[in-house]
Amino acid sequence: MxxxxxxxxxxxxxxxxxxxxxxxxxxxxxxxxxxxxxxxxxxxxxxxxxxxxxxxxxxxxxxxxxxxxxxxxxxxxxxxxxxPCFIELKDLPEKPKLIAHRGAPMLAPENTMMAFERSVTCGVMAFETDVQIKDRIPFLMHDNKNEFLLRTTNVKESFPERSITSNMDLTFEEIQNLNAGEWFLKKDPFWSVSQLSEEEKQTAKNQTVPSLLQLLELAKQHNISVIFDLYQTEKTSTDSGDTAAIVDTIQKSDINPGLILWLPPDRRKSVKETAPGFVHIYSNLSEMKINNDRHLNVKYSKLSMKRIELRADNITVNLWVVNERWLFSLLWCVGASSVTTNSCHLLKDVKQPDWFM
Structure with missing residues (x-):
């Protein structure tokens, strides 16, 4: 029984x-x-x-x-x-290239120079970041509007008596003097701080908010592309003013324009006229086709497996955000051109799809 x-x-x-x-x-x-x-x-x-x-x-x-x-x-x-992984080895597509999502945020505070420097060792093809504007100076910061600076800096401790709701409430100098690393050690968002050496922890602790120009200099040094989202947080700014400030900063950096992967959809026509060497990336397949371009950037779950195979038509398909080996393996078999990832240090060591059969 x-x-x-x-x-x-x-x-x-x-x-x-x-x-x-x-x-x-x-x-x-x-x-x-x-x-x-x-x-x-x-x-x-x-x-x-x-x-x-x-x-x-x-x-x-x-x-x-x-x-x-x-x-x-x-x-x-x-x-x-x-x-898709039921294929012969000779038919396996090329391994997807890696794009560093805000740098290497498992190894360093996101959107800091330390994070991007750590991602260089992964052999990434591009740095992915988020750009905001203050005093016509582009800087790197993801959180915006009511969450501006709160999660990844010590803005509350630095200005306890001031209400900070947008970059209009601070000067660029004040933003760049904020600490952008201590939160990473305290919150340990990826449970990875224990893997850092004492020297690396000290470096992380001293990180600040970088300017876009600093990232462009690093990208130029290592011949790595830059792709970014643009967030408008300053109430007095305009889309055209923000775009012009960013294009001006890029051109003054003297980086190869072919390394700039332009993602912001607004003012795209103007950007093409002002900086014809930029590579334009689209978040929408129909918009990409209308503009007769060949570069797509979408969330991995928003594109069917058959659509991902667009690479066979000489269209590059980047998928975000892909952190797990099993998902990376699946998208490799399907034929993704590249993936945006938080875990470039792990995916760089994948020699073939885990599920390859």
Whole structure:
């Protein structure tokens, strides 16, 4: 009797977990189910093998057909499985290049010079960052509006009696003098601070808010591209003024214009006229086609597997944000050109897709 109940519980648990997995993946993306199904099937076969002796005893005693039906379904399901990683080695696409999302934020405070310097060792093709403007000087900062500076600097401690709601409330000098590293050591957002040496922790602790010009100098030194989002936070600024300030800063840096991957959609026509050497990146496939360009940048879950294969039509497809090896492996098999990642130090060591079959 105990064996019978153990078998029943094991089979029910296996079925429940399998159907839960299938429902969750199907709800989000049917194609992810196709890609991960082979490995789910391997796990199901292994589980059946482990409990087979108990189930056979129950089958012999009660003559139930449940186990036979479940077993047949699991062993035959590969006939219905399609996965992009079911390819021969010679047909495997080129490994996706890596774009450093705000630098290497697992190894250093995001959007600081330390973070971008750490990402250089990953062999990244581009730095991804976020740009805001103060006094016509572009600087690097993601959080904006009511969250401006609060998460990644010590602005509250530095100006306890002032209400800071936008960069209009500070001068550029005050922004650049803020500490942009201590929060990383205190909050440890990726549980990675323990991996840093004492020297690295001290360096992280002393980070400040960099200007775009500082990042351009680093990119120029290592021949690395720069792609950025533009956030307008100064109430008195205009889109045209912000764009002009950024283009002016880029041109004064004397960086190769081909290393600038221009993402902000506003004033794109003006930018093309002022700086014809910039490479233009689009977040929308239809907009890209209208402008007769060939570079796409979208969230990985917003583009179907077939669409990712646009690389075969000489269209580059960058997908963000990809941190896990399994997801990177899947997108590699599909043919993504590049991925924006927080974990460049991990993905750089992937020699072939983990799920390659």
């Amino acid at each position: 105990p064996c019978c109940w153990l078998s029943f519980v094991a089979v029910v648990s296996l079925l429940s977990l399998s159907w839960l997995y299938i429902c969750l993946i199907s709800f989000n993306d049917q194609e992810e189910l196709n890609a991960t199904a082979p490995f789910l099937q391997f796990g199901a076969v292994a589980a059946l093998t482990l409990i087979s002796s108990f189930v056979f005893q129950a089958f012999h005693k009660n003559k139930t057909s449940l186990f036979a039906v479940v077993s047949a379904a699991i062993f035959l399901c590969p006939l219905l499985i399609q996965s």
